[in-house]
Amino acid sequence: MAATIKSASSPALEPLPPPLTLVPETVIAMNGTVPSRPSTPRRSLVPRGLITRLRHRSSTLKAAATSHHKENREEIPDLPDDEFYQIPVYTIRELEYPHMGQGVYLDHSGTTIYAKSLIDSFAERMRTNLYGNPHSANGPAEKSGHVVDSVREKALRFLGADPKHFDLVFVANSTAGIKLVADSFRDLAEKTRSRSFWYGYHKDCHTSLVGVRELTNGQSHCFESDVEVEQWLDNPELHGEDRRYDLNPRPQGLGLFAYPGQSNMSGRRLPLSWTGRVRSSAALQNTYTLLDCAALAMTSPLHKVFKDPDSAPDFTCVSFYKIFGFPDLGALIVRKDSGHILTLRKYFGGGTVTMVSVLGGTWHKLKGRDATDSFAGGIRQDHGEHSYEIHDALEDGTLPFHSILALGEAIDVHYKLYGSMDNISRHTTSLSIRLYQKMRSLTHANGRHLCHIYSEDDGNGFGDPRRQGATIAFNLLDSKGYYIPYSDVEKIANENGCYVRSGGICCPGGIFTALEYEPWQLQRAFSAHHTCGPDGISLIQQLPTGVVRASLGAMSTKTDVDAFISFLQWTFLVQGSSKPIQLPFAERDYQVTNPDRRQSDATLVCAAHAVTCG
Ligand SMILES: Cc1ncc(COP(=O)(O)O)c(C=O)c1O
Structure with a gap:
């Protein structure tokens, strides 16, 4: 049948780009060593006056980014090793995503978040045209x-x-x-x-x-x-x-x-x-x-x-x-x-x-x-x-x-903020390896790992955008090695302002391969009235039926990553219980901004605690 005949030719395989090598920063508070919580929560992690300076720098950079995009995509000015956009990500976050200041958003795989400029320009087009x-x-x-x-x-x-x-x-x-x-x-x-x-x-x-x-x-x-x-x-x-x-x-x-x-x-x-x-x-x-x-x-x-x-x-x-x-x-x-x-x-x-x-x-x-x-x-x-x-x-x-x-406005704004999807790929790759390494480093006092991360190649893909995106699927284990129900993890995280997703994640084959389920176990879960959403039965015979998923996006920052790590540490290691104590998120109106990279790691941890633990 003519309609089903396709043109065929040998596919030209592209040479693979070299994997991104990242020099991990000093990992904060490794192995469960957590500094004491700061006595006064911080309203903002940005020093006074800095926002004004950043705003100024941002408008200059925005103009530069726009003209750069139009004129010459090859000429990329030198950027610091951990900056992948021409506008610093903390500036982008501060100016374009004020609505993300309510917590640590780690469900970009569910949906990422829209920029303020996108809504403004869309509204403007709607207001001024018929x-x-x-x-x-x-x-x-x-x-x-x-x-x-x-x-x-x-x-x-x-x-x-x-x-x-x-x-x-x-x-x-x-x-x-x-x-x-x-x-x-x-x-x-x-x-x-x-x-x-x-x-x-x-x-x-x-x-x-x-x-x-x-x-x-x-x-x-x-x-x-x-x-x-x-x-x-x-x-x-x-x-x-x-x-x-x-x-x-x-x-x-x-x-x-x-x-x-x-x-x-x-x-x-x-x-x-x-x-x-x-x-x-x-x-x-x-x-x-x-x-x-x-x-x-x-x-x-x-x-x-x-x-x-x-x-x-x-x-x-x-x-x-x-x-x-x-x-x-x-x-x-x-x-x-x-x-x-x-x-x-x-x-x-x-x-x-x-x-x-x-x-x-x-x-x-x-x-x-x-x-x-x-x-x-x-x-x-x-x-x-x-x-x-x-x-x-x-x-x-x-x-x-x-x-x-x-959509047309979204594409224009995206170019202006991020330059290209290649930049976003580099940025999120660098953040995801940070998240992965820090989660791997979290251990209970007896040396047992807190996080069971599901990765088919033992995490070796992190840092290589050909093999891994900015998403981590995991479950948490208590100090005795028992799984903590994923629905509890999502609930406690949510109450503490960390937004992740848990359950079957709409990936039935992937989930049950990762959890090493056999078909009869799936039948058992079904007959026990388990469903694959967050309302399912998290554990059957001590084994999880789903996972927790944390995912990063173009505007995610190191502070988001560190704040989430700090939340995990504080809730599941410092409290040290398989039934973690809920910590109210006292400072809900904080801003996830941390542009001062000169501050010490200790300050960063304190800052992260201000974000997560109030
Ligand atoms: C890989 C993949 N395929 C398909 C879908 C379904 O997308 P939508 O709900 O937008 O139709 C999703 C949503 O998360 C996804 O991640």
């Missing part, structure tokens, strides 16, 4: 249409996807993008002999990817490790004969292989090369790839994903609120050469159809058909004014045009 429904033809509608078109292109460029080779379909979130792909495959599969498609997914998949298997009539396979994926890619035909793989795609059958660029549970990053290997495999010509970049895109540039259209995923999903904090919007990035397969879906809505007959016969004409014609052979065909793009065929109903407007 935007209509882009489906109409009047002036205000045209204005919205123009916004949608320009932001679509801006978003593609931000993600590093060349609009010549990729289209961007606006969706509500990553899950909606995944479901759009899944529904299209189910519709097309009805035309196959088996009336189904094969679906292969990695065990680290988010629940939203796992759900696709329910549309396959049982033809799905969960790859339980990277090694298993590699073996399959090395020799898919051989594996097809292996009884373990008898759910493999049939030679001519329609298939979809999905995996996350980064585990939403552990932050582990998975190989990006698999998508190119599927495309270049003769045996997998009808198997398409879906890369879930919801977690990866938060703190990593995606230009490596899209650099080579021949090896890029066919479909990639992102959730923009995880990158910018706002708007609540997502995208499905479609490789144009593969997009035709989605336009064969059955459903149509307002916006995706050009003619519909309701009375005296039921027929309709989809924009999808024209979109397919428009890109016949992967080359844009000129059909005059009635040609459509892939997104025209997939965006049902009125687009969230106000959110799309906000």
